[in-house]
Amino acid sequence: MPITPYPIRIHLTRIMLQYCALTAGVWACSPTSPIPDDITLPPLSPACASATRRIGVGNLAQLTAALAAVRPGDCIRVAAGSYAFGASRWTRSGTEAERILLEGAGPSTVFTLGGSGGIYLQASYWTIRRLRLTDGFFGLQTEGAAYVELDSLEIDHLNQTAVNLFYGTNHTTVRRSKIHHTGQGTARYGEGVYIGGNAALGSSAADDAADDNSVLDNQFGPSITAEAIDISRGADRVTAAGNTMDGTGTVSESGFTNSLVGVRGVDHQITDNVLIKGAPNGIDVYEGSATFRRNQVSLESEGVGIRVAEGAITVYCDNVVTNISSGGAAYNVPCTP
Numbered sequence: 143m144p145i146t147p148y149p150i151r152i153h154l155t156r157i158m159l160q161y162c163a164l165t166a167g168v169w170a171c172s173p174t175s176p177i178p179d180d181i182t183l184p185p186l187s188p189a190c191a192s193a194t195r196r197i198g199v200g201n202l203a204q205l206t207a208a209l210a211a212v213r214p215g216d217c218i219r220v221a222a223g224s225y226a227f228g229a230s231r232w233t234r235s236g237t238e239a240e241r242i243l244l245e246g247a248g249p250s251t252v253f254t255l256g257g258s259g260g261i262y263l264q265a266s267y268w269t270i271r272r273l274r275l276t277d278g279f280f281g282l283q284t285e286g287a288a289y290v291e292l293d294s295l296e297i298d299h300l301n302q303t304a305v306n307l308f309y310g311t312n313h314t315t316v317r318r319s320k321i322h323h324t325g326q327g328t329a330r331y332g333e334g335v336y337i338g339g340n341a342a343l344g345s346s347a348a349d350d351a352a353d354d355n356s357v358l359d360n361q362f363g364p365s366i367t368a369e370a371i372d373i374s375r376g377a378d379r380v381t382a383a384g385n386t387m388d389g390t391g392t393v394s395e396s397g398f399t400n401s402l403v404g405v406r407g408v409d410h411q412i413t414d415n416v417l418i419k420g421a422p423n424g425i426d427v428y429e430g431s432a433t434f435r436r437n438q439v440s441l442e443s444e445g446v447g448i449r450v451a452e453g454a455i456t457v458y459c460d461n462v463v464t465n466i467s468s469g470g471a472a473y474n475v476p477c478t479p
Contacts (some may be wrong), residue, residue, distance in 0.1 A: 417440065
């Protein structure tokens with residue numbers, strides 16, 4: 143019997159090298175891998191190592207092409223450097239089994255957003271980590287997104303908000319990130335993380351829901367001009383825990399910013415946070431329901447550590463409020479032992 147040779151072909155371009163083999167009449171290709179082009183990619187993370195396809199990029203053209211063609215299971219590794227984005231909209235989703243991962247080398251991988259731009263993520267099952275987003279109208283905004291992880295980012299020097307989670311954003315986490323110098327153009331909209339709906343931008347009651355989101359172990363400030371964390375209407379079951387918030391540079395404005403954390407919505411858990419320099423209050427609860435435990439608030443003002451306007455609110459006595467000026471208070475409601 144004649145031996146049939148096993149056919150192999152190689153695709154070679156300036157950017158990518160791909161090996162393909164013919165099996166049972168079908169070409170199957172390996173995951174693409176970059177040909178080094180005087181770039182040094184960040185270390186391979188365990189999540190990226192297990193990706194279906196790994197794509198290395200070292201300039202804006204490569205990054206734009208990778209994002210345009212991204213598919214479930216991809217890991218896009220971005221080399222250190224500056225990438226001038228402007229406004230960018232990402233709409234391709236991963237899946238529960240095959241997430242999309244975008245990761246850089248840390249603060250040395252810089253996405254500059256062009257002053258009037260920002261990143262719109264309208265997709266689910268993404269992990270975005272180890273990047274710096276700077277010089278934008280806002281940083282990153284999720285709309286209709288679910289199961290997104292924003293991890294180890296630096297987001298700074300923005301006209302307005304750093305991170306918006308609204309328009310149906312659910313099960314999304316912001317963690318281990320450093321957020322500072324927001325609201326450089328409009329102080330009242332300079333939140334660190336905003337969660338909820340925004341009717342002014344065209345959302346409706348049906349799509350305003352932003353449920354089961356988390357803000358964990360982040361560093362906010364200085365110069366977060368509005369609330370570090372603003373939990374707005376339409377946001378339910380938010381967990382905010384382990385965050386440090388420095389109110390230096392927060393701009394107190396009647397009707398807008400009066401605290402480092404603003405709370406509306408239902409069934410939130412606010413625990414183990416450290417707040418320094420209230421604006422003038424540490425935490426303002428406007429309505430809804432929430433539980434507060436083991437938070438540390440250093441006011442340095444005549445405000446209230448945890449101020450409740452209305453709602454089904456439980457404030458445990460293990461919340462510690464210090465540096466209360468004359469006329470201020472730890473809480474304006476009885477605490478629960």
